Amino acid sequence: MSVLQRDPQDMLRVLDEGGEPVGEVPDLSDDELVTMYREMYLARHFDTRAVSLQRQGRMGTYPPLSGQEGAQIGSAFALDEEDWLFPSYREHGAALHRGLPLKRTLLYWMGHEKGNRIPDDVNMFPVAVPIATQVLHATGAAWAKKLQDEDAAVMCYFGDGATSEGDFHEGLNFAGVFDTPNVFFCNNNQWAISVPRERQTASATIAQKATAYGFEGVQVDGMDPLAVYAATRAAVEKAKNPEEGERRPTLIEAVQYRFGAHTTADDPTVYRDTDEVEEWKKKDPIPRLEKFLRNTGRLDDETVEAIESSVKDEVAEAIEAAESEPRPEPSEMFSDVFAEQTPEIRAQAEAFAEMYERHGDEGFLRE
Amino acid sequence: MSQSQQTQNLTLVQAVRDGLHTEMTNDDRVVVMGEDVGKNGGVFRATEGLWNEFGDDRVIDTPLAESGIAGTAIGMATMGMRPVAEMQFSGFMYPAFDQIVSHAARLRTRSRGRFTCPLVVRAPYGGGIRAPEHHSESKEAFYAHEAGLKVVIPSTPYDTKGLLISAIRDPDPVIFLEPKLIYRAFRGDVPEDDYEVPIGEAAVRREGTDVSVYTYGAMTRPTMEAADILEEDGVSVEVVDLRTVSPMDKETIVESFEKTGRAAVVHEAPKTGGLGAEITATLQEKALLHQEAPVERIAGYDVPYPLYALEDYYLPSVARVEEGIRNAVEF
Numbered sequence: 001m002s003v004l005q006r007d008p009q010d011m012l013r014v015l016d017e018g019g020e021p022v023g024e025v026p027d028l029s030d031d032e033l034v035t036m037y038r039e040m041y042l043a044r045h046f047d048t049r050a051v052s053l054q055r056q057g058r059m060g061t062y063p064p065l066s067g068q069e070g071a072q073i074g075s076a077f078a079l080d081e082e083d084w085l086f087p088s089y090r091e092h093g094a095a096l097h098r099g100l101p102l103k104r105t106l107l108y109w110m111g112h113e114k115g116n117r118i119p120d121d122v123n124m125f126p127v128a129v130p131i132a133t134q135v136l137h138a139t140g141a142a143w144a145k146k147l148q149d150e151d152a153a154v155m156c157y158f159g160d161g162a163t164s165e166g167d168f169h170e171g172l173n174f175a176g177v178f179d180t181p182n183v184f185f186c187n188n189n190q191w192a193i194s195v196p197r198e199r200q201t202a203s204a205t206i207a208q209k210a211t212a213y214g215f216e217g218v219q220v221d222g223m224d225p226l227a228v229y230a231a232t233r234a235a236v237e238k239a240k241n242p243e244e245g246e247r248r249p250t251l252i253e254a255v256q257y258r259f260g261a262h263t264t265a266d267d268p269t270v271y272r273d274t275d276e277v278e279e280w281k282k283k284d285p286i287p288r289l290e291k292f293l294r295n296t297g298r299l300d301d302e303t304v305e306a307i308e309s310s311v312k313d314e315v316a317e318a319i320e321a322a323e324s325e326p327r328p329e330p331s332e333m334f335s336d337v338f339a340e341q342t343p344e345i346r347a348q349a350e351a352f353a354e355m356y357e358r359h360g361d362e363g364f365l366r367e
Numbered sequence: 368m369s370q371s372q373q374t375q376n377l378t379l380v381q382a383v384r385d386g387l388h389t390e391m392t393n394d395d396r397v398v399v400m401g402e403d404v405g406k407n408g409g410v411f412r413a414t415e416g417l418w419n420e421f422g423d424d425r426v427i428d429t430p431l432a433e434s435g436i437a438g439t440a441i442g443m444a445t446m447g448m449r450p451v452a453e454m455q456f457s458g459f460m461y462p463a464f465d466q467i468v469s470h471a472a473r474l475r476t477r478s479r480g481r482f483t484c485p486l487v488v489r490a491p492y493g494g495g496i497r498a499p500e501h502h503s504e505s506k507e508a509f510y511a512h513e514a515g516l517k518v519v520i521p522s523t524p525y526d527t528k529g530l531l532i533s534a535i536r537d538p539d540p541v542i543f544l545e546p547k548l549i550y551r552a553f554r555g556d557v558p559e560d561d562y563e564v565p566i567g568e569a570a571v572r573r574e575g576t577d578v579s580v581y582t583y584g585a586m587t588r589p590t591m592e593a594a595d596i597l598e599e600d601g602v603s604v605e606v607v608d609l610r611t612v613s614p615m616d617k618e619t620i621v622e623s624f625e626k627t628g629r630a631a632v633v634h635e636a637p638k639t640g641g642l643g644a645e646i647t648a649t650l651q652e653k654a655l656l657h658q659e660a661p662v663e664r665i666a667g668y669d670v671p672y673p674l675y676a677l678e679d680y681y682l683p684s685v686a687r688v689e690e691g692i693r694n695a696v697e698f
Contacts, residue, residue, distance in 0.1 A: 129502075271407050
């Protein structure tokens with residue numbers, strides 16, 4: 001029986017908080033498991049550094065992901081090469097697993113348009129900042145894959161707050177009606193900025209909302225990367241190869257916690273108890289997976305140290321590369337608005353260039 | 368008008384808070400609703416402390432749903448309440464757009480006056496604070512284009528409180544756009560008591576005889592700076608701050624132009640279809656024979672608002688404003 005065929009109120013777990021197996025460990029090689037750990041570690045270190053860059057004024061507002069590494073890496077791990085990923089604005093970890101260079105993520109939050117350019121060989125959409133809007137795009141993309149007879153699933157990430165938006169309901173409704181190969185992945189991190197999950201919905205779970213749209217919903221422990229992987233893998237396989245009479249889409253609710261602020265622009269101590277944060281830190285996905293891997297002989301001190309040092313180098317290099325990127329040319333503002341520049345935009349670009357020639361940066365920059 | 372001379376020295380965002388506080392105290396029909404407006408006090412602190420004072424039923428943290436906020440506020444307004452709905456950023460207001468333009472704007476008309484919609488929708492708007500994508504757009508023209516809506520954009524703390532109180536008391540829907548670039552850029556004296564600044568009246572911020580410059584919101588500041596620079600060169604600049612972009616105070620606009628015969632408009636919204644076009648057309652209609660030069664439009668470009676590494680190039684700078692005004696003068 002598929003792990004998806006369970007009551008949406010019965011949370012799927014594979015590892016307990018001490019890293020002991022309490023469910024069926026998914027079929028992943030030792031290498032894959034260690035890579036999963038490394039990527040989670042990398043995402044955490046990247047996040048810590050990114051927050052610090054923002055604090056030092058070297059980067060703009062940034063949405064931290066710490067606490068959500070298990071959900072992000074565990075789920076992205078379950079995708080096949082040909083599958084697509086539609087992120088919100090917090091999936092820096094899932095993006096790195098898919099192959100988006102860390103430098104691009106940094107550039108985006110440093111205000112460079114270039115950071116939004118996803119390399120052609122990475123099946124991923126740009127960041128979606130408005131809430132839940134990407135859910136409909138993901139449904140449409142999956143629908144296209146189905147109409148084009150292409151064998152690919154489409155993964156869409158969003159938060160608990162997004163489930164209040166009309167777009168979430170419309171996206172899931174279309175997916176159910178047109179039986180599209182979608183995996184809807186809710187990173188339920190308990191808080192939409194200052195508003196708790198209880199203020200988003202009176203449903204007992206978010207997973208159970210799938211019932212209303214006619215497909216399966218499953219709740220997983222989002223701080224258990226192996227449970228996340230197991231559920232997502234089953235959902236991806238079902239999206240592409242449903243059993244007779246089975247609907248392709250799945251809604252996964254990954255129950256987790258955002259350790260830090262919603263973004264570096266807010267202060268969670270205004271709305272959240274530190275006790276609550278401490279309770280959730282006990283569920284931290286990284287030590288949890290680490291314990292499991294150590295207990296089963298897949299990881300030792302030496303490997304952990306090697307991972308630690310290679311991760312630090314990798315992040316340091318990405319930061320250096322992003323910070324050495326020259327300020328974008330002002331003319332870039334006018335490019336890529338349309339396939340072909342309209343006469344009005346061309347005229348504005350020319351007028352700007354002439355003025356820039358006369359004044360230089362001095363006439364424009366405020367700092 | 369103010370009953371006492373007591374004033375506080377407030378920033379623009381504090382004046383928003385003070386306006387809400389004053390009117391919530393005066394009128395228990397007023398409720399504030401939106402995302403993070405309660406315990407958190409608003410992401411810009413525009414509702415700070417209101418939840419502690421007025422409680423859960425009057426300062427309402429809603430689910431994250433702009434259409435839901437606007438649509439339910441319309442229902443509340445219809446039933447005799449005075450909702451002030453906050454959109455966290457104007458760039459996130461589009462899901463609510465349908466409710467605002469399809470319903471709030473036309474309830475009075477289509478019910479032939481039976482139902483009205485005394486609703487205020489507040490939103491921080493505009494660029495220049497190095498915010499992420501979708502946080503900096505300037506789309507006031509969308510709302511000004513919609514009959515049945517009033518659109519207010521203050522530029523001083525004094526006006527902010529007075530206009531907000533007028534907006535809450537207005538029997539029709541008002542879109543109240545707050546230029547977040549100047550939320551904390553300076554302070555001004557704000558009376559402690561309640562007072563109204565009338566909706567639909569422009570303010571002449573600086574008198575001059577050579578050229579009229581029309582602006583509003585955050586762009587009032589670079590415009591005033593440019594006027595100072597031009598003054599040193601012997602150019603006398605009159606600056607008109609619209610304060611309300613719809614209904615627009617055409618009388619003041621034309622009156623100023625009849626005096627100077629030359630005009631420039633400054634706004635950060637894209638040039639095409641922006642309110643500069645409306646002002647230009649108004650001058651052409653009502654004061655053609657006074658016109659001595661083409662009207663200069665100093666505006667944002669017709670491109671999606673760039674990520675912040677380029678936003679300083681997008682926004683009208685003092686140098687750009689100065690050059691534009693000079694063009695109008697030297698034509």
